[in-house]
Structure formats: C-alpha cells, structure tokens
Amino acid sequence: MTLTDAQQLGYINAQAADGRVNVELETDDGMVLNMGPQHPATHGTLRLVARLDGEQVTSADVMCGYMHRGYEKLCEVRSYPQVTTLVNRIDWLGSFANEVPFILAAEQLMEVEAPPRAQWIRTLLFELSRIANVSLFIGDLALQLGAQTPAFYAFRDREFVLNQIESVTGGRFHPNFDRIGGLKDDLPKGWIAETKAAMVRLRAFCDEMEGLVYGNEIFQSRTRGVGVIPAAIAQSYGLSGANLRGSGVDWDLRRDANVGLVYDQLDWKVWTHPDGDSYSRCWVRLQEVREATKIVDQICDGLPSGAIMAKVPRIIKVPAGEAYIATENPLGQMGYYVVSKGDTGPFRVKIRSASFNNISIAPWLLRGVYVPDIITILASLYFILGDIDR
C-alpha cells in the first residue's frame, strides 16, 4: 500500500499529537508480530497478533478459543449438582470461588438458604481461593518482568493455602465442595489453628513481595504510567476486580451487592488506586491478598456452630425462574445467569466470567504501546485462559 503525501503528513501529525516519540514512518503494512498460542510469555494458549510500526504497536488482535470447552452447552445436559464439577475448571487457580455464584443462584431459585455456619465456611474458602490465586499472580508477574525468584517464593507460600484447602475439601485445585443448601462436609479438627498459622506466613509473603517486587526500581519504571485505563473506559468494557478498582472505581460486589456470604459481618476494606496504570492494578491485588488474610482470620475467630446443610430434597428440582448472581471472584466479577424450567438441570446457563471482559480491552489498550510493554500490560490485566474461553 502506498500513501499519498497528505496521508503521510497526516500520519506523522497524528503520531506527534499523540505525544508519542516514535514518528518513524512505515509506508507498507508494517511488521506483524505473532505471540502464541504457545509463546512462553503468554498465560496458557492465548494468541496475540500485533501489527508493529517500528517499536510501536499499531493494532493488536487477541485470538482466543484454543481452550473453549463449551460449558454453557454442557450445563444444559447436567443436573444442578453436577454443574459444580464443570465450573470448577473455569478459573482453575481459585476453583472454589467458581462454584459459589452458581450454587447461590440455584439456592435463590429454590428459596433455600444455607445455615449460618455453611455461609461462614463458604466465605472462608472463597477468600482462601483468592489468596491462592492472587499470590501466584504476584510471583508470575515478576516472572513476566524477568525476575525468577519471586515465582518460586509464590509457589512455596501458596502451598500453605492449598494444603488448607485440600485438608477440608480433598482437592487441591478442584474442590467441588459447595452443595445446594450448604457444604459437603465440616472443617476437620485442628484446621482453624493451622489456617491462622498459614495466614501469618502469607502476610509475611506479602511484605516480602512488596519489598522485592513492588519496591523494585525496574518494576516501577516498567509499570508506572504504562497501560493506563481511564475509569470510564474500564466501565464501558466491563472490567472488574482489581482492573476496575485500579482505575479508581470504588466498587466491590462483596461490599455492595453481597448475596449469601457473610462479608457484611466482617471488618475489612476495599482498596482502590486512582492511577489506572499497570502498577496500580498490581498494587490493588497485593492489598487484596492482605485484606483476604485478615478476613480469613476474622472468620476463624467468629465461626458459628451449627449445621452445615439445610434440608433439601434428595433429587434436586429447581422451580422455574431466572436468576443472576455475581460475586467478586479472585479475577473479578463472575456471574451465572441461570434459567430454570422446573427440571433437574438448568435450561440455559450464561457464564459471565471476569477474564473475558478483562482481556477484551487488550486491542484498545495495546494500541500505541511499545513491544516490551505488551508483556507487562497483559500480565497486569491478569487473565486465566479457562476463564476467557470457558
């Protein structure tokens, strides 16, 4: 393609007006950089096709679907209790949190409420999934920036949390523990003390990471002011979790739209950051791990006694109706729109996963950035492929 003089001039002016340093002109289509689907710097099988002009990205396109498993279709042939096994595999680093909104939606349609102890333990496991998920993010973030050590620290300390999840549910990654009307089992003996000890470890991990990664000059210079998302754009793309709060939007479903969990009875804080850049998103996540350890401590201290299962029929049939329940999962808002026709299984389930919306901003966000920043921006958006492709 050849450009006219007027077009070339317009292009240079547009670049200069954009405040971008690079005004080198490529009159052909530029270079195409293909990352993935197996590129080591992507999380899983995401493929990114970036069109470059010199060192700058002129357009970027995200190709997903390498892990599409068709859960929405599969849910239509499963019974309600069977669906939790499927949805466990959506965000595999914080699996328990995937089960909760679906179970809550089914409970709402059945007009069943879990007993208080079950609600407390659900909240406890929900926050443990958050810690397991996001602590690994912090290690992985450093890995993307070229630091190896924090990743090993993260794997080491996440193990304490996974052990606790395993000793309750029997599964390190896929607990499948939540039931309509309550939980499968109660906590094992001695678990509370072990968990509190693990939380002490995790708080030390956060302090360590804050000094090692967040305080690092290289980390700061590569993330501060990079990949800025204004609040209005973040809302219009439906970003959620730390990506939204990192843009200064003070919205957390745990505080503002709490359904069926006990966050309203606990003392905790929603962290936001006004900058909207890569650093602020990562910073908010770090604070959320700290806050989650405090929530877990409070639940361990205040756990009520009683039953863990409400009375539900042996064969679960959910009355006809529609319900949408979203919760604040480790990656952001996760919701299930459940349509029931009074059958043993759902008629239609729409899974609203956080990463799908979070990564859909990438083509907008990557336009104009430099090639090394692609990695830091994608790392700071933090997606999990199972959560995009479902």
Next chain:
Amino acid sequence: MAEDTATASAEAPEIVVDERREELRAVFVAHLGDAVLDSVIKPGDGLWIRVATDAWAEAGRVAQDKADCKYFDFLSAIDWLPSPYGRYEDSALDVPFPPPMPERSAAVPGYAGGESRLQVLASVAKTGTDLRVLLKVDVPDDDPRLATWIRTYAGAAWHERETHEMFGISFDGNADMRNLYLPSEFEGYPLRKEFPLLARVVKPWPGIIDVEPMPGDDEPSEGEGTEE
C-alpha cells in the same frame, strides 16, 4: 404499561416495593415510552425490562446516559425452544436421530415475556451499588438481526461476536463478526437448541441410574426414584 410483578413476589404474603428499582424502571419508561414492552421487578434482587426490537440501540443509550448504568456486564442470548434431544438421558436406542424438532409454540419465554424464539439478554450495572438492569429484546425468527451496542458500550464488541457465533444473531454496525472460539469454517450455531451435543451423540449417555431411598428417609422426597 409494564406493571407485571414477578411470580415470586406475587406469592409472597406482603407486597414488597423496591423503590430503587421502581425508580430505575421509571427512567426507562420515561425515555423509551411504548418501546418498554414489559418489565418485572423481583424486590431486592433484580429488574428485567423487555424493549422493542427497533429500540435496542436507544435502550443502550438510555441505560448509559439516563439511568447511569455505565458498567457493561454482559450480553448474550437465550433460545427458548425446548431441546429436541431432551437432556440426553434416554438411551440412544430409544430415540430416533435426529429427533423431530419441537413445535415453534413450545418456546415459552421467561421473565418479561416475549414473542420470538431467540431473545438477546444484556446486563448493565451501576457501579458502587447493587443495582443492575437485565435488558431483554426479541429477535425476529426469520432474520435474527439486531442493532449493535458498540457505540454505547465498547465492551459489547466481543460479547456480540460470541452471540453471533453461538446463536447466529447478527449485529448491524459491528463490522467484526469473526468467530472468537470456533474455527472459522465451523457450520451451525452450537448454543441453539437444535444443535446436538456431539459428545453425547458419539458416545451415548448410559441412562439415568435409579436412586433408591436411603434407609431412614421416611418422608417421600420430591420426584423420588423416577425421572420423567
């Protein structure tokens, strides 16, 4: 206009009025007028509004500018036709393949009603609150086509692509309708009910195992031991 109440609240002994959601609905009624075809409020839980097909783009603008629902949550569709395959609980020997399609009249819409087989459903929310609006719109059966929302909510672009490949609904004005998940040469719309779940066609479900009552379960539970 639009004064239906949800079945859930109709059965409740006292009539609960959800003032915040009533206000939110009033905003849509004030700006869209007759284009608001039906609405349902479940007090303390949700607001469903069904708008006319040609007012879909306008409904998005009203939601964003007038109702202050700046947060785009999701957009998808529902196929209200019952699946001809049931839930694949019968042995494959019992049913012919492909089974006859259900009558068009078997498609019964959910909350806020509807006339078409396919409905598009979108959710927008007001940040900082628990208020969200679930907007529904009928899509014509013969030509499933709708106006795009990408001028209002940028995030709708991918959701419309997904809805297009899964349900075959086109969005006028959204130029990028490439498949997100499926191979580009894929034929059919997987989330439509007439599309078989191929895994179950290749290897049929062994059938429902009868559940016997547990010892000590004296009260007969609902639908015990039998499946329809």
